[in-house]
Amino acid sequence: MATYTDIARRVYNHTWKLDPIVRSLLDTDFYKLLMLQMIWGLYPKVNATFSLINRTKSVRLADEIDIEELRAQLDHARTLRFTKKEMIWLAGNSFYGSKQIFEPDFLKWLEDFRLPEYRLEKQDGQFVLEFPGLWLETTMWEIPALAIINELRSRAAMKHYGPFALDVLYARAKARMWEKVERLQKLPDLRISDFGTRRRHSFLWQRWCVEALKEGIGEAFTGTSNVKLAMDNDLEALGTNAHELPMVLAALAKTDEALLAAPYQVLTDWESYYGGNLKIVLPDAFGTDSFLRNAPDWVADWTGFRPDSAPAIEGGERIIAWWKERGRDPREKLLIFSDGLDVDMIEEAYLHFDGKVRMAFGWGTNLTNDFEGCAPDGPNPRLDPISIVAKVSEADGHPAVKLSDNPAKATGTKEEIARYIRIFGDAGRVEHPVKV
Amino acid sequence: MATYTDIARRVYNHTWKLDPIVRSLLDTDFYKLLMLQMIWGLYPKVNATFSLINRTKSVRLADEIDIEELRAQLDHARTLRFTKKEMIWLAGNSFYGSKQIFEPDFLKWLEDFRLPEYRLEKQDGQFVLEFPGLWLETTMWEIPALAIINELRSRAAMKHYGPFALDVLYARAKARMWEKVERLQKLPDLRISDFGTRRRHSFLWQRWCVEALKEGIGEAFTGTSNVKLAMDNDLEALGTNAHELPMVLAALAKTDEALLAAPYQVLTDWESYYGGNLKIVLPDAFGTDSFLRNAPDWVADWTGFRPDSAPAIEGGERIIAWWKERGRDPREKLLIFSDGLDVDMIEEAYLHFDGKVRMAFGWGTNLTNDFEGCAPDGPNPRLDPISIVAKVSEADGHPAVKLSDNPAKATGTKEEIARYIRIFGDAGRVEHPVKV
Numbered sequence: 001m002a003t004y005t006d007i008a009r010r011v012y013n014h015t016w017k018l019d020p021i022v023r024s025l026l027d028t029d030f031y032k033l034l035m036l037q038m039i040w041g042l043y044p045k046v047n048a049t050f051s052l053i054n055r056t057k058s059v060r061l062a063d064e065i066d067i068e069e070l071r072a073q074l075d076h077a078r079t080l081r082f083t084k085k086e087m088i089w090l091a092g093n094s095f096y097g098s099k100q101i102f103e104p105d106f107l108k109w110l111e112d113f114r115l116p117e118y119r120l121e122k123q124d125g126q127f128v129l130e131f132p133g134l135w136l137e138t139t140m141w142e143i144p145a146l147a148i149i150n151e152l153r154s155r156a157a158m159k160h161y162g163p164f165a166l167d168v169l170y171a172r173a174k175a176r177m178w179e180k181v182e183r184l185q186k187l188p189d190l191r192i193s194d195f196g197t198r199r200r201h202s203f204l205w206q207r208w209c210v211e212a213l214k215e216g217i218g219e220a221f222t223g224t225s226n227v228k229l230a231m232d233n234d235l236e237a238l239g240t241n242a243h244e245l246p247m248v249l250a251a252l253a254k255t256d257e258a259l260l261a262a263p264y265q266v267l268t269d270w271e272s273y274y275g276g277n278l279k280i281v282l283p284d285a286f287g288t289d290s291f292l293r294n295a296p297d298w299v300a301d302w303t304g305f306r307p308d309s310a311p312a313i314e315g316g317e318r319i320i321a322w323w324k325e326r327g328r329d330p331r332e333k334l335l336i337f338s339d340g341l342d343v344d345m346i347e348e349a350y351l352h353f354d355g356k357v358r359m360a361f362g363w364g365t366n367l368t369n370d371f372e373g374c375a376p377d378g379p380n381p382r383l384d385p386i387s388i389v390a391k392v393s394e395a396d397g398h399p400a401v402k403l404s405d406n407p408a409k410a411t412g413t414k415e416e417i418a419r420y421i422r423i424f425g426d427a428g429r430v431e432h433p434v435k436v
Numbered sequence: 437m438a439t440y441t442d443i444a445r446r447v448y449n450h451t452w453k454l455d456p457i458v459r460s461l462l463d464t465d466f467y468k469l470l471m472l473q474m475i476w477g478l479y480p481k482v483n484a485t486f487s488l489i490n491r492t493k494s495v496r497l498a499d500e501i502d503i504e505e506l507r508a509q510l511d512h513a514r515t516l517r518f519t520k521k522e523m524i525w526l527a528g529n530s531f532y533g534s535k536q537i538f539e540p541d542f543l544k545w546l547e548d549f550r551l552p553e554y555r556l557e558k559q560d561g562q563f564v565l566e567f568p569g570l571w572l573e574t575t576m577w578e579i580p581a582l583a584i585i586n587e588l589r590s591r592a593a594m595k596h597y598g599p600f601a602l603d604v605l606y607a608r609a610k611a612r613m614w615e616k617v618e619r620l621q622k623l624p625d626l627r628i629s630d631f632g633t634r635r636r637h638s639f640l641w642q643r644w645c646v647e648a649l650k651e652g653i654g655e656a657f658t659g660t661s662n663v664k665l666a667m668d669n670d671l672e673a674l675g676t677n678a679h680e681l682p683m684v685l686a687a688l689a690k691t692d693e694a695l696l697a698a699p700y701q702v703l704t705d706w707e708s709y710y711g712g713n714l715k716i717v718l719p720d721a722f723g724t725d726s727f728l729r730n731a732p733d734w735v736a737d738w739t740g741f742r743p744d745s746a747p748a749i750e751g752g753e754r755i756i757a758w759w760k761e762r763g764r765d766p767r768e769k770l771l772i773f774s775d776g777l778d779v780d781m782i783e784e785a786y787l788h789f790d791g792k793v794r795m796a797f798g799w800g801t802n803l804t805n806d807f808e809g810c811a812p813d814g815p816n817p818r819l820d821p822i823s824i825v826a827k828v829s830e831a832d833g834h835p836a837v838k839l840s841d842n843p844a845k846a847t848g849t850k851e852e853i854a855r856y857i858r859i860f861g862d863a864g865r866v867e868h869p870v871k872v
Binding site: 162171172173178211215 | 442445598600601603604606607608609610611612614647648651812
């Protein structure tokens with residue numbers, strides 16, 4: 001194992017100088033770099049504010065986490081630059097089978113990149129954490145900000161444990177994780193990757209989980225969204241694009257027609273940069289039904305879809321039906337499932353779709369932050385993951401909106417949500433509980 | 437934790453110079469030192485040969501373990517002396533509430549102690565391993581010889597594992613062990629100690645288990661039979677006496693009367709050295725029924741019994757009935773259970789005897805060598821413990837015999853076993869399968 005670490009001991013010895021939560025600008029999701037290059041190329045002047053949203057209101061984050069520790073970790077992240085080794089790797093490595101996916105000019109610009117300033121205060125037991133500024137800077141805060149908050153929360157939850165209790169905690173978590181590995185080993189054609197950076201229990205734990213999958217399921221483990229872990233472990237860096245693209249383009253739209261066209265403008269922009277397996281549609285920003293109904297026919301030529309806010313089987317079947325309607329063969333298409341997956345759901349979707357469509361799984365929170373039943377002195381709810389996101393809240397002064405297929409995952413002001421629903425419609429949007 | 441060690445990593449890095457199996461002459465059971473002082477005082481000229489007996493015939497030890505590695509470990513143990521620190525601790529520490537349990541002259545003699553020579557060869561896939569010589573030297577081989585063979589066997593069983601597989605193996609074993617701790621936490625007046633040195637998976641693993649019990653059940657964990665672990669972890673060193681005492685005295689007996697009296701002679705010898713909670717009768721060497729029937733009345737004044745070869749409840753009830761018969765109140769007496777215990781049996785005996793008698797548990801193989809279901813790539817039977825002992829086979833040229841309450845645990849030549857049965861009788865001896 002390249003990076004053998006005794007997690008329990010490191011956790012007990014935590015000083016953040018040894019283990020800062022974010023230790024590299026590559027400790028982020030790969031799609032951020034893909035999107036960043038596109039934003040840098042096409043929208044370099046656009047302002048976009050990212051804001052933290054804690055959907056698990058019952059958890060009073062600002063009571064659990066010390067604001068000064070949060071500030072220290074955020075400030076530390078701002079000191080980071082891409083290192084020489086990292087820049088060489090980004091330039092020299094193949095991604096999705098292509099060499100030089102990043103333009104030399106973009107990489108040159110990236111060399112000087114640093115995370116921009118932030119605004120942080122407490123309000124009613126929650127943090128108000130905002131990242132205002134140029135989109136091509138603020139976008140890079142999403143993952144480190146979430147990782148920092150999640151790990152500070154788990155560190156706080158474990159503060160009272162002695163080294164022995166920590167040893168048992170991690171022993172149980174490893175045993176639990178390995179049970180999952182053994183279940184996944186039984187799915188012969190599985191393709192699954194780690195999407196768990198943002199909600200991870202900790203960096204060291206994510207690394208362990210990634211190494212467990214690498215050793216445990218071999219070829220079925222297709223890679224990780226975490227660029228640093230991909231580099232360090234010689235894995236594929238994976239990921240495509242996120243809701244922020246349609247959200248910003250929609251917020252910038254000057255007319256209702258432009259708003260309705262925004263989701264497809266994203267795809268046009270995207271394919272000016274990326275091809276092949278990177279041409280994955282994320283259809284649910286303003287409701288999948290509306291997206292599919294209004295989609296130009298060429299959208300059906302894209303490689304695949306990532307339905308991200310409906311139950312996997314229901315969401316997948318809807319896309320398959322649409323492909324058929326448009327005369328495409330789903331068996332040549334790819335579905336990527338990534339919404340709140342656990343092993344039950346992976347098995348179920350795998351068995352359901354086997355032979356009907358190519359599929360891949362992006363496994364997030366339940367991979368990198370599942371400590372249920374692991375605490376040595378009885379349940380510790382502060383180790384349970386929460387549903388926390390960092391979303392674009394406005395772009396060039398216009399409020400940004402996400403409708404989602406699940407109204408529980410909608411973001412934006414009431415007025416703007418109402419306007420978007422008027423334009424995109426509300427068909428097919430169904431409330432589901434959001435765990436993580 | 438005083439001695440924090442990453443077991444998986446250490447196991448992967450095993451070189452026996454870093455982790456010899458026996459790293460101190462104190463890495464033995466406390467009762468060996470108690471018996472040694474008595475042998476030194478009363479039987480300094482007696483010769484006694486100890487022999488290895490592998491009752492699990494299906495396991496071909498000499499095929500699993502390299503004889504040269506075995507030789508190297510045995511030879512390493514022969515290089516050990518009690519260190520200055522260890523001698524100071526033996527002299528200065530209290531044992532069973534008494535200061536200076538060891539005489540200065542005995543300690544002086546102990547300073548120069550080293551393990552005597554051994555004979556080792558292979559025969560039909562098994563090792564013939566014998567320790568001939570003076571009883572006061574050979575007796576000290578029992579525990580290190582067994583610990584060496586058991587750990588060499590588990591090291592061999594794990595040789596093909598990579599560091600990650602080992603990490604998972606130990607994570608599971610820790611999780612499994614902690615489940616047991618949590619079950620024991622529910623028995624409010626439990627008194628349990630570690631008796632697992634001889635059959636341990638490894639030294640480092642025994643240490644982890646001992647530390648787990650110390651942290652997990654607190655006061656209910658009364659100590660360990662392992663003298664080194666007791667010293668290192670500030671625990672009580674526990675243990676009383678073993679079958680070798682009646683076995684040697686019986687072998688030395690010149691007449692049938694002397695043979696019949698040997699088990700009680702042991703007690704007379706013992707109480708010339710030790711009192712209080714060290715006055716524990718081990719009744720089963722030649723059958724408990726015979727022992728109880730022929731016992732002088734003063735035996736019933738001893739503090740307690742350790743029934744060691746019958747099921748706990750049956751064995752305990754027999755002693756309780758005898759105490760009552762002899763007019764003693766069992767609630768003032770102590771029963772120590774130590775035969776093949778697992779958590780089920782501990783719970784069962786605890787609930788059965790609660791309020792009827794004082795009791796304590798000496799937990800052995802199932803504590804320190806339970807890796808069932810822990811191997812990361814499916815069952816590995818070579819990690820299952822085996823029933824292996826080192827017993828006195830002869831004393832001053834006479835074959836030694838143990839009848840036990842369980843004929844499956846009897847040792848000795850056929851002819852001598854028959855003679856002992858003729859003299860002690862066969863009543864109450866019932867065959868039970870011997871797992872460990």
